[in-house]
Amino acid sequence: MEQSPGQEVQATRNQERIAFLLVTAVVFPLLAILIVAGYGFLVWGWQLLFAGPPTGP
DSSP states (O other): OOOOHHHHHHHHHHHHHHHHHHIIIIIHHHHHHHHHHHHHHHHHHHIIIIIOSOOOO
């Protein structure tokens, strides 16, 4: 069964909408969490190996 050009455009729009929702609801939040956690891990490792614990004035 062949699809008309209008149906192909509608299918493409639906795929784009699903991809957009997946990126905004799943990928970006996970990426933000991983970046923040990775930075925290790097700071922790730096302090553990080189800088020592933070000290007050």
